[in-house]
Amino acid sequence: GAGVSQSPSNKVTEKGKDVELRCDPISGHTALYWYRQSLGQGLEFLIYFQGNSAPDKSGLPSDRFSAERTGGSVSTLTIQRTQQEDSAVYLCASSLVTADTEAFFGQGTRLTVV
């Protein structure tokens, strides 16, 4: 596709359930990032992939959060045993390998934990 695609666009889940959020980056982009945006807040870094490896996962808030990337392309962010404080918009971005090239963002997945 032409841009970064995220699915689902909206997800409502019950507290304690596991959720999976998907990101399809722009073809050829080796760098992939996950960010979290809480209501009215900035973008909180979660994890960075270069290819299939994650050299920086320092932003994952707890061990309930994990992410993987396969084939240097699709990435999945998994949140286990969701809590209400996990409610936020989860944004994925991709870029070419260097940091001074544009990072393209998807439209995000709005997660609501009830």
Add this chain to the structure above:
Amino acid sequence: QQQVKQSPQSLIVQKGGISIINCAYENTAFDYFPWYQQFPGKGPALLIAIRPDVSEKKEGRFTISFNKSAKQFSLHIMDSQPGDSATYFCAASRRGGTYKYIFGTGTRLKVLA
């Protein structure tokens, strides 16, 4: 060290006026400073970016001013238009590192018609 501080939190400007948003950083290893624009329900999109080897960059009505010694940079929107109403985020990153972008907390701009 990793923070990027952004102000103001919100800004209201008359059509045709100048909008100014400021950011400050601590980590001198940062060497790439983009500004992103976000409309409601959309992901952020790159607006303009600067490297610290220049003090100013202009693209149309948008200008970044960069003060390396003060570790500050700002976005100026000239002739602000209602269509510029959005949330603006500054960011910083470091080449040669993990390339993650550290974002400011955002400025909600409203341009009155």
